[in-house]
Amino acid sequence: MxxxxxxxxxxxxxxxxxxxxxxxxxxxxxxxxxxxxxxxxxxxxxxxxxxxxxxxxxxxxxxxxxxxxxxxxxxxxxxxxxxxxxxxxxxxxxxxxxxxxxxxxxxxxxxxxxxxxxxxxxxxxxxxxxxxxxxxxxxxxxxxxxxxxxxxxxxxxxxxxxxxxxxxxxxxxxxxxxxxxxxxxxxxxxxxxxxxxxxxxxxxxxxxxxxxxxxxxxxxxxxxxxxxxxxxxxxxxxxxxxxxxxxxxxxxxxxxxxxxxxxxxxxxxxxxxxxxxxxxxxxxxxxxxxxxxxxxxxxxxVELPAIEHRTLARARAAAPSVAAFAVIAPFTSVVALEKTAEDEPKRVMDALLSTDIQAKHLIVVDADVDIRDPRRVFRAIGLNTQPVRDVHIYPDESGTLLDPSCTSPTARTSKMGIDATRRLAPTRQIKPNQVPSDVLASVDISDVLKRRP
Ligand SMILES: Cc1cc2nc3c(=O)[nH]c(=O)nc-3n(C[C@H](O)[C@H](O)[C@H](O)COP(=O)(O)O)c2cc1C
Incomplete structure (x- = not known):
């Protein structure tokens, strides 16, 4: 036992x-x-x-x-x-x-x-x-x-x-x-x-x-x-x-x-x-x-598995394509999703920011971003977010007095959602810097590295 x-x-x-x-x-x-x-x-x-x-x-x-x-x-x-x-x-x-x-x-x-x-x-x-x-x-x-x-x-x-x-x-x-x-x-x-x-x-x-x-x-x-x-x-x-x-x-x-x-x-x-x-x-x-x-x-x-379990359930109810969730800093969480519609990130924010104190700041990224690596998350914000379009402020939600920034005696707090996903249909030609994969596979660099006499 x-x-x-x-x-x-x-x-x-x-x-x-x-x-x-x-x-x-x-x-x-x-x-x-x-x-x-x-x-x-x-x-x-x-x-x-x-x-x-x-x-x-x-x-x-x-x-x-x-x-x-x-x-x-x-x-x-x-x-x-x-x-x-x-x-x-x-x-x-x-x-x-x-x-x-x-x-x-x-x-x-x-x-x-x-x-x-x-x-x-x-x-x-x-x-x-x-x-x-x-x-x-x-x-x-x-x-x-x-x-x-x-x-x-x-x-x-x-x-x-x-x-x-x-x-x-x-x-x-x-x-x-x-x-x-x-x-x-x-x-x-x-x-x-x-x-x-x-x-x-x-x-x-x-x-x-x-x-x-x-x-x-x-x-x-x-x-x-x-x-x-x-x-x-x-x-x-x-x-x-x-x-x-x-x-x-x-x-x-x-x-x-x-x-x-x-x-x-x-x-x-x-x-x-x-x-x-x-x-x-x-x-x-x-x-x-x-x-x-x-x-x-x-x-x-001790709390992470329970938080992850309940948050994923709520996020998936709002957008079934949610792939992962992580708390990356106090009061700051990231959701990764396989986006199928432009309004999905906002639907996830609406669902989580009203219920979860760990989601005071919620960042939504595409599923190919490693959400446990803050540099990748910030990179996604830097490359994909237009603040006026993609940052959503929620002025009055329930928070916690354990948040040092909270000044309301009843623990009311403002919250923020950042949509850092790529547009489904970009209006400009946006392509990653990438050498063709067949060329990458065929190149042998041992001769390049070989020491010259
Ligand atoms: C080590 C530890 C200490 C905690 N201390 C408190 C506490 O003092 N007060 C509190 O309200 N929650 C505290 N919590 C969080 C609650 O136990 C947790 O949110 C729990 O899920 C609340 O139960 P409920 O969902 O049934 O309300 C603590 C959690 C851990 C792991």
């Missing part, structure tokens, strides 16, 4: 250069982020297992999904097939099965025994809040109207031994569920599980009509074992997670949270966020605490 520790064992055995164990004690302020930063400067992004974090009771593992290669390894497919694997999982979800055999409930702390200080929550960046953060916790909540279970990853700022502030972006499903509880005048039961196999995290950030536990099953190709919470009945968490925090959120109680360095590479100030009151902390007897070093590679790689 797949869980975090089985994955760690597999990487240790089969990809040893992807795994570094640090036995000496590390500081919970900045040190783990500094170690990963230095490794990333050397183009390395291994899993880091810290045996001892000062002041904490549990070992810490970070950067588990820190490279697409490792994500592909976890899904047993080549890197190029990760998105396709994701699409297959979403097309054939496998429902979870409920069990009573739950290692994550071996230790159960309730009431005065709860102490979040035992967890190696961390501080990462110079300008972050002084309070430590939990960054790899998956929230489990149930919509009171539909009864559907939603999973999503949310940063938790630990305030004291039994409470934490939860950052929930406007428009996320958890925000909708919280608003439904507010309308009903009820507090919201919630659980967070920590310690996930990569497939659990990839599935948790799925955004669409399915329940995420089914997507996780599809990714694992087996049902995920889940267990009912100890204090929040009706909520279920993976039985083989490492740690679970159960509790409630009062929709009307907000507290100051942040600043916190985000995936964009910046923190954007203090916000008012809901307060999570912990009613139980359960864990394995030898639990490993999982972390994502915020704002580094892993923060992006």
């Amino acid at each position: 797949s869980d975090l520790r089985s994955f760690l064992d597999l990487v240790r055995a089969q990809r040893p250069s992807d795994f570094i164990e640090i036995k000496r004690e590390v500081d919970r302020r900045f040190e783990t982020a500094a170690i990963l930063s230095k490794l990333e400067m050397q183009q390395r992004s291994p899993i880091l297992l810290f045996g001892s974090v000062r002041g904490a009771a549990l070992p810490l593992v970070t950067n588990v999904c820190g490279s697409m290669g490792r994500i592909a390894f976890a899904l047993s497919c080549p890197i190029k097939d990760v998105s396709a694997r994701y699409a297959v999982a979403a097309a054939a979800p496998i429902q979870p099965k409920v069990t009573r055999d739950a290692p994550v409930q071996e230790i159960r702390a309730t009431g005065r025994d709860i102490d979040l200080g035992r967890l190696p929550a961390l501080v990462y960046h110079e300008y972050d809040a002084d309070k430590p953060y939990i960054t790899a916790a998956v929230a489990v909540a149930r919509d009171p109207d539909s009864g559907r279970t939603n999973l999503s990853v949310h940063r938790l700022m630990v305030r004291d031994s039994t409470s934490a502030a939860v950052f929930i972006e406007r428009g996320k499903h958890l925000d909708g569920i919280l608003q439904a509880f507010r309308r009903a005048g009820r507090i919201m039961p919630i659980a967070f599980f920590i310690g996930s196999h990569p497939a659990w995290l990839l599935g948790a950030v799925y955004s669409g009509p399915l329940e995420e536990y089914g997507v996780i099953g599809g990714l694992l190709r087996e049902p995920l074992s889940i267990v009912e919470c100890v204090t929040q009945t009706g909520l279920f968490v993976p039985a083989r997670a490492e740690v679970v925090l159960e509790g409630v959120i009062d929709p009307d109680q907000l507290v100051e949270e942040g600043p916190f360095g985000e995936w964009s590479g910046y923190s954007t100030g203090i916000v008012r966020s809901p307060l999570f009151q912990v009613s139980a902390m359960t864990m394995r007897r030898d639990a490993i605490f999982q972390d994502v070093v915020s704002g580094h590679m892993e923060h992006l790689t």
Whole structure:
């Protein structure tokens, strides 16, 4: 059965250069982020297992999904097939099965025994809040109207031994569920599980009509074992997670949270966020605490397959000839399409710019452009775009406060679409510089290169 520790064992055995164990004690302020930063400067992004974090009771593992290669390894497919694997999982979800055999409930702390200080929550960046953060916790909540279970990853700022502030972006499903509880005048039961196999995290950030536990099953190709919470009945968490925090959120109680360095590479100030009151902390007897070093590679790689999956589906609904999609910089995405009509790029922009925060700037190119190479993308803009005709401004769309350029308190933002595709019927004779291919094939340059006496 797949869980975090089985994955760690597999990487240790089969990809040893992807795994570094640090036995000496590390500081919970900045040190783990500094170690990963230095490794990333050397183009390395291994899993880091810290045996001892000062002041904490549990070992810490970070950067588990820190490279697409490792994500592909976890899904047993080549890197190029990760998105396709994701699409297959979403097309054939496998429902979870409920069990009573739950290692994550071996230790159960309730009431005065709860102490979040035992967890190696961390501080990462110079300008972050002084309070430590939990960054790899998956929230489990149930919509009171539909009864559907939603999973999503949310940063938790630990305030004291039994409470934490939860950052929930406007428009996320958890925000909708919280608003439904507010309308009903009820507090919201919630659980967070920590310690996930990569497939659990990839599935948790799925955004669409399915329940995420089914997507996780599809990714694992087996049902995920889940267990009912100890204090929040009706909520279920993976039985083989490492740690679970159960509790409630009062929709009307907000507290100051942040600043916190985000995936964009910046923190954007203090916000008012809901307060999570912990009613139980359960864990394995030898639990490993999982972390994502915020704002580094892993923060992006975990979300990429889900983003690519949902964006391709939306883009293809607007123009079936869409071939590929990529996020090439924060808030900047590229779509490649086999253009069959001049209005197709604009149709794709209309579909994506109104729905996806990663598409604040969307560039549409022809399918023969390598969209992962920014130079090729800029070349296409340079050669094919007439700004007055091909640049489309969308003045008022929903964005995110995590965008440093956003000044609207309600996260409204303007957006831009750039059509960088070639005209289907150019009005001038436009031809590439190309020697005839038969001549190219027949030329032998060995005699040209031969050294003369
Ligand atoms: C490491 C990590 C941290 C995240 N932190 C937050 C967060 O603090 N708040 C938030 O709203 N979304 C956060 N996200 C993004 C959401 O988990 C993601 O968009 C998810 O799909 C939302 O779920 P939903 O589609 O059910 O609304 C994070 C994602 C990752 C991978």
